[in-house]
Amino acid sequence: MIINDMYLKREKARKIVLDAIAExxxxxxxxxxxxxxxxxxxxxxxxxxxxxxxPNHPAVVLARGYKGVTTxxxxxxxxxxxxxxxxxxxxxxxxxxxxxxxxxxxxVPGGFTEVMPLELSDDDFRKIALSGxxxxxxxKSSIEDLKxxxxxxxxxxxxxxxxxxxxxxxxxxxxxxxxxxxxxRVAKEMETIGVDFIGLLTGMxxxxxxAGEIHPFIEERVKALVSxxxxxxLAEGGINLSNYKVFSKLGINIIVVGTAFDxxxxxxxxxxxxxxxxx
Numbered sequence: 001m002i003i004n005d006m007y008l009k010r011e012k013a014r015k016i017v018l019d020a021i022a023e024x025x026x027x028x029x030x031x032x033x034x035x036x037x038x039x040x041x042x043x044x045x046x047x048x049x050x051x052x053x054x055p056n057h058p059a060v061v062l063a064r065g066y067k068g069v070t071t072x073x074x075x076x077x078x079x080x081x082x083x084x085x086x087x088x089x090x091x092x093x094x095x096x097x098x099x100x101x102x103x104x105x106x107x108v109p110g111g112f113t114e115v116m117p118l119e120l121s122d123d124d125f126r127k128i129a130l131s132g133x134x135x136x137x138x139x140k141s142s143i144e145d146l147k148x149x150x151x152x153x154x155x156x157x158x159x160x161x162x163x164x165x166x167x168x169x170x171x172x173x174x175x176x177x178x179x180x181x182x183x184x185r186v187a188k189e190m191e192t193i194g195v196d197f198i199g200l201l202t203g204m205x206x207x208x209x210x211a212g213e214i215h216p217f218i219e220e221r222v223k224a225l226v227s228x229x230x231x232x233x234l235a236e237g238g239i240n241l242s243n244y245k246v247f248s249k250l251g252i253n254i255i256v257v258g259t260a261f262d263x264x265x266x267x268x269x270x271x272x273x274x275x276x277x278x279x
Contacts, residue, residue: 007157009129010157010159010196013103016102016134017052017159017197017254018232020051020052020103021232025248026253027247027254027255028052028253029050029254029255030105030234030254030256031045031053031257031258031261032054032055032256032257032258033059033257033258033259033262034063034261036056037055037059037063038063039093039098040097041265043098046098050102051102051103052104052254053098053103053105054105054107055091055094056087056108057079057107057108057109057112058075058076058079059072059075061075061078061079061081061082062262066078066081067081073170076171077115078115079114080110080114080118081109082109084108084109084110084120084128087106088131091104091106091128091132094132095132103134104133104134105135105136105137105161106131106137107136107137107138108128108136110124111136112138112139113139113140113173122152125155126156129158135159135197136158136161137161138160138162139163139172139174140174140175141172143186143189143190143193146160146162146175147193147194150194150195151194159197160196161196161197162199163175163201163234164176164183164186164199164225165177165201166178166201169203173201180220181224183200183221183225184224187224187225187228188228188229191229197231197232197254198225198232198233198234199233199234199235200222200225200233200234200235201236201237202218213243214246219246219250222252226252232253232254233252233254234253234256235247235252235255235256236255237256239255239257239260240257240260241260244257
């Protein structure tokens with residue numbers, strides 16, 4: 001049996017996450033997007049202090065320009081077509097350059113609520129663990145599916161970060177919860193079934209939000225999550241240099257940032273190219 005071996009593997013990974021939270025006064029960064037799926041940029045993020053990385057299949061769709069995709073919204077519609085072995089290659093490459101003391105959670109086809117349903121076998125979970133991943137970044141949309149995912153992930157030494165979404169979100173990115181009370185109830189259910197880190201989708205696509213702030217609607221949902229569970233919490237969606245401090249003040253333990261990094265890198269590349277071409 002490998003029960004204790006896999007328990008020890010999970011606890012080693014959990015310690016990396018908890019230490020990162022503690023070292024950053026209660027709120028740390030999970031770096032994703034280009035900083036998660038490009039090994040060169042991942043190393044730059046780690047060298048700057050990031051301790052948590054997240055490669056995921058929609059980001060790889062965007063990075064590869066698969067089917068001409070140029071936006072993350074487009075990527076979400078075809079992410080299920082990325083093969084598991086492609087994601088394992090990404091994880092293995094990132095792990096090779098960042099070393100063993102960095103936590104890597106990976107989003108794989110089948111781990112989200114996909115347009116085309118995909119089921120992973122026990123051997124697939126084993127391969128994910130062997131690729132160098134410590135955890136699975138998941139966006140399952142029911143407690144039942146999430147429970148099965150947690151059981152399989154834990155069997156092979158992988159932690160799970162699961163998410164809560166809103167029924168009206170453009171894409172299904174978690175167990176739906178309409179009100180703050182629903183957020184609290186779902187979060188408690190997720191903790192009960194063994195989800196290791198519980199996240200909330202916090203996209204800022206709402207009118208009337210001032211720079212440096214978040215919408216009161218989002219704030220109430222964040223408060224409901226933080227006050228309802230004992231495991232580390234995450235916020236993902238719309239987080240940037242202007243508003244990230246709000247999440248720390250509200251008690252979120254891990255902010256997930258991807259698009260903000262992608263935009264900054266793209267802008268820097270464009271400006272540098274222009275400089276070289278300036279006569």
